[in-house]
Amino acid sequence: MKTAETPFEFVTVSYLTRIGNQSAGTLADLLKGLEDCSDASIFHHTFQTLGSHHFLTEGFSNDFAQWVLADTNRNDLAEQLAALDIRDYVSIAALRSDLCRVVRDFCEAFSHFSTQSALERFYFCESVEVTAPLGRSARTLDEFRDGIAHLSHAGFYFHFISSRLRLQLRTNDFSHWLSDGLGLQTLGESVNHIDIYTNTLDGSRAKLLRLIDRERRKA
Amino acid sequence: MSETLALTRIPLDDYAELLGAGEIEELRALAKPLRGRSIQMVNSTAVGGGVAEILMRLVPLAEELDLNIKWEVMTGGEDFFEVTKSFHNALHGAPYHAKQKDFEIFLAYNERNRATLPLDAEFMVIHDPQPAALIDARKAGSNHWVWRCHIDLSHPHRGVWDFLEAFVSRYDGAMFSSPEFSRQLPIPQYLFYPAIDPLSEKNCDLDPVFIAQILARYRIDPLRPVLTQISRFDRLKDPVGVIRAYRIVKRYFDCQLVLAGGSASDDPEGAVVLKEVLREADNDPDIRVIELPAWAPLEVNALQRASTIVIQKSLREGFGLTVSEALWKKKPVVASAVGGIPIQIIHKHTGMLAHSVEGTAYQIRFLLSHPEIAAKLGEHGHQHVKESFLITQKLKRYLTLFLTMARGS
Numbered sequence: 001m002k003t004a005e006t007p008f009e010f011v012t013v014s015y016l017t018r019i020g021n022q023s024a025g026t027l028a029d030l031l032k033g034l035e036d037c038s039d040a041s042i043f044h045h046t047f048q049t050l051g052s053h054h055f056l057t058e059g060f061s062n063d064f065a066q067w068v069l070a071d072t073n074r075n076d077l078a079e080q081l082a083a084l085d086i087r088d089y090v091s092i093a094a095l096r097s098d099l100c101r102v103v104r105d106f107c108e109a110f111s112h113f114s115t116q117s118a119l120e121r122f123y124f125c126e127s128v129e130v131t132a133p134l135g136r137s138a139r140t141l142d143e144f145r146d147g148i149a150h151l152s153h154a155g156f157y158f159h160f161i162s163s164r165l166r167l168q169l170r171t172n173d174f175s176h177w178l179s180d181g182l183g184l185q186t187l188g189e190s191v192n193h194i195d196i197y198t199n200t201l202d203g204s205r206a207k208l209l210r211l212i213d214r215e216r217r218k219a
Numbered sequence: 220m221s222e223t224l225a226l227t228r229i230p231l232d233d234y235a236e237l238l239g240a241g242e243i244e245e246l247r248a249l250a251k252p253l254r255g256r257s258i259q260m261v262n263s264t265a266v267g268g269g270v271a272e273i274l275m276r277l278v279p280l281a282e283e284l285d286l287n288i289k290w291e292v293m294t295g296g297e298d299f300f301e302v303t304k305s306f307h308n309a310l311h312g313a314p315y316h317a318k319q320k321d322f323e324i325f326l327a328y329n330e331r332n333r334a335t336l337p338l339d340a341e342f343m344v345i346h347d348p349q350p351a352a353l354i355d356a357r358k359a360g361s362n363h364w365v366w367r368c369h370i371d372l373s374h375p376h377r378g379v380w381d382f383l384e385a386f387v388s389r390y391d392g393a394m395f396s397s398p399e400f401s402r403q404l405p406i407p408q409y410l411f412y413p414a415i416d417p418l419s420e421k422n423c424d425l426d427p428v429f430i431a432q433i434l435a436r437y438r439i440d441p442l443r444p445v446l447t448q449i450s451r452f453d454r455l456k457d458p459v460g461v462i463r464a465y466r467i468v469k470r471y472f473d474c475q476l477v478l479a480g481g482s483a484s485d486d487p488e489g490a491v492v493l494k495e496v497l498r499e500a501d502n503d504p505d506i507r508v509i510e511l512p513a514w515a516p517l518e519v520n521a522l523q524r525a526s527t528i529v530i531q532k533s534l535r536e537g538f539g540l541t542v543s544e545a546l547w548k549k550k551p552v553v554a555s556a557v558g559g560i561p562i563q564i565i566h567k568h569t570g571m572l573a574h575s576v577e578g579t580a581y582q583i584r585f586l587l588s589h590p591e592i593a594a595k596l597g598e599h600g601h602q603h604v605k606e607s608f609l610i611t612q613k614l615k616r617y618l619t620l621f622l623t624m625a626r627g628s
Contacts, residue, residue, distance in 0.1 A: 017410035021403060123398030
C-alpha cells in the first residue's frame with residue numbers, strides 16, 4: 001500500500017455568525033449590500049450556508065437565492081442566483097462580482113420590481129472561522145478512509161467544500177491529497193466530481209467512501 | 220447572598236448515539252485550548268424561564284470538556300424584579316412611564332451584586348438586562364465580557380434602551396437570537412440561537428405505551444389526525460386564531476385540535492384568554508383545551524409526538540423553541556412568520572410559514588392531503604434542529620466565541 005510522505009491532517013471548523021450592520025428590504029438594497037458587504041459576509045451566505053443546510057438538496061443553495069424566492073417572490077432571479085455554483089469560484093471577489101451582475105441585470109430589466117418591499121428583510125451576516133486540529137492524520141488510503149468516516153459534518157465540510165477558497169484551486173483537500181500525496185489522480189478527480197448540491201454531506205461522504213473502497217479493491 | 224449553582228453531571232458521550240461520535244470529538248477538539256480556563260455565567264434566576272433551563276444543561280456539559288465554568292445567580296428584592304419586569308416589557312415595546320426611582324433601584328441592586336459576586340473569570344457571560352450593570356466591576360483589560368440578550372430589542376422603549384445601552388456598549392460583544400432582534404451597537408454582535416436538549420424529558424424518545432396513556436387521559440383519538448398547538452394561554456399566541464383555522468380545515472378533514480399550555484390559574488390575563496378560548500371552542504367535542512401544570516415536560520413531549528401537525532400561530536414571538544421541539548420530533552410544522560420562527564422554518568423546506576388564519580388553514584390542509592411532503596418536511600426539520608438548535612451546538616458556539624475572543628479577533 002502506498003504511503004504518502006506528507007500526511008493528511010484532519011481538522012475541524014466552527015463558525016461564529018457576526019451580525020452585520022446592513023440589511024435589505026428590496027432587490028435594489030440587496031444589490032447595494034452585495035456591493036458593499038465584507039468578503040466574510042459573501043462567504044457566510046454562500047459557502048457557509050451550504051454547509052449548515054447540507055441536508056437540503058432541492059432548491060436551496062445560498063441565502064440570497066432563498067430570500068429572493070421566499071420574501072420577494074421573484075422565482076426567475078432566485079433560480080439564477082441558485083445556479084451560481086461555488087465550485088466554480090476560487091475567490092470571493094469573483095463570486096461577489098457574479099452575484100452583483102445577476103442582481104443588477106435583473107434590476108435593470110425589471111426596474112419596477114427592484115424597489116418593491118420584501119415580506120421580511122435580509123440581514124447581512126459574516127462568518128468568523130475557528131479551526132481545530134483533530135489530532136488524527138493519514139499516510140495511507142486505509143487511514144485516510146478511516147479518518148473521513150469519523151469526521152463531523154463541519155470537518156467534512158471544511159475539507160471538502162470551503163477548502164476550495166483556501167487552496168485557490170478548483171479542487172478540495174481530499175482530492176488534492178489523493179493526487180499529490182498518494183499519486184491517485186484519477187481517484188482525486190472522481191472525488192472532485194461529487195455533486196455537493198444534489199447530495200447531502202452524508203451522501204457525499206458515502207460516495208467518497210465508495211470511491212475509496214473501489215480503489216482499495218484494485219490494490 | 221448570591222448563589223453558585225451545583226448541577227448534576229451529564230455525560231457528553233450520551234449524545235454520541237444521537238449526533239455521531241465525530242460531533243463529540245469535534246467539541247473536545249475545540250475545547251482543548253480552553254481547558255481549565257475560567258468562565259462565569261451570570262443571570263437572575265436559578266429556576267423557571269428559558270435561560271435557567273438552558274444553563275442547567277449547558278454548564279454540566281461544559282464541565283465535561285474540562286472547562287472551569289461557574290453559574291452565578293444575582294440576587295434582588297421584589298422591588299428590583301418589579302423594575303426589571305417593567306424594563307423587560309418596555310424593551311419589548313410595551314408602553315412604560317420611566318421613573319428615576321426605577322433606574323436607581325436597578326443600579327443599587329447591581330452595585331450590591333458587584334460586591335458579592337466573584338466577577339473575575341477570564342470569560343464573563345452576562346445574561347439579559349437584569350445584571351447588565353455588573354460591567355462596572357470590570358477592571359480594564361483584565362478579562363472578556365459578553366452580554367447575551369435573550370429578548371427582542373427590535374422596537375425597544377427609547378428611555379430604557381438608552382439607559383441600558385450605556386452599559387451594553389462597554390462589553391466586548393453582544394449576542395442576539397436573531398439579527399432582527401439586534402441594535403446598532405459599537406461592539407461586535409453575534410447570532411446565538413436558543414437551544415433544546417434532545418436528552419431532556421421534553422425531547423427524549425418516549426415509550427409508545429406512555430404516549431397512548433396520555434392520549435387516553437385527554438380523550439384524544441389516535442386514529443384521526445391531531446393538530447396541536449403547545450403554548451400558554453396568551454393572546455400573542457393566538458389560540459382563538461388556531462381554532463378558526465381548525466374550523467376551516469374541519470370542513471375537509473375529520474381532525475381534532477389540541478390546545479395545551481401551562482395553567483392559567485396564577486396568571487389573571489391567562490385566565491381571561493382561557494375563557495375566550497373555551498367560548499370560541501363552543502363545546503366542540505374534537506377540540507381539547509388542556510391546562511397543563513407549569514412544568515409538564517413528559518406530557519408536552521407525548522402530545523407533540525402524537526400530533527399529525529404541530530401549529531405555532533403566534534402573532535409575536537421571541538424565538539419560539541416549541542417549533543424546534545416539534546421539528547426535532549420530525550413533525551411537520553405550520554407556523555407564523557414572526558420573531559425567530561422563520562429561522563427555524565425555512566418555508567417549504569423545513570415546514571410551512573403562514574401569515575393569516577386562512578393561510579394557516581390552507582397549509583394544514585395541504586399537508587394533510589400530502590402526507591409524503593409532510594414527512595419530508597419533518598425529516599428536514601429534524602436535520603435543521605440537529606445542525607443548529609441543539610444544546611451541543613450552543614456549546615460549540617460558546618467555545619468558538621471564547622476562542623475568537625482569546626485570539627483577539
